[in-house]
Amino acid sequence: MNLRPLHDRVVVKRIEEEALSAGGIVIPDNAKEKANKGEVVAVGTGKALDNGQVRELSVKTGDVVLFGQYSGQEVKVNxxxxxxxxxxxxxxVIEA
Known part of the structure; x- marks a missing residue:
């Protein structure tokens, strides 16, 4: 099953941070915060403007983006x- 976002929505796969603290201590999964960085895996067709035109999104598949810790809706696909x-x-967008 593939997920195709509609309109001005994007689908992002979280990029998990390192499981070690700066001092080398392993951080258990239940103590880690949700990652707020991810890779865009799909983008919608664009944002509908008041004049009826559609504006393309500023991000594209493959971009690495930052977002709020509790932003968006989590879904499970495959x-x-x-x-x-x-x-x-x-x-x-994080640019290298």
Missing amino acids: GEKLLVLKEEELFA
Whole structure:
């Protein structure tokens, strides 16, 4: 099953942070915070404007983005946890 977001929504796969603290202590899963960084895996067709035109989204598949810890709606597709967000919930694109 594939997930195709509608309109101004994007599908993001969280990028989990390192499970070690700066001092080398292993952090258990139940003590870790949700990652707020992820890779865009799918984008919608764009945002509908008041004049009827559709504006393309600013992000594309493969972009690494930042978002709020509790943003979006988590869904499970083929056993994989993904996050569906509106483009406006994204804070930034990380550029290398």
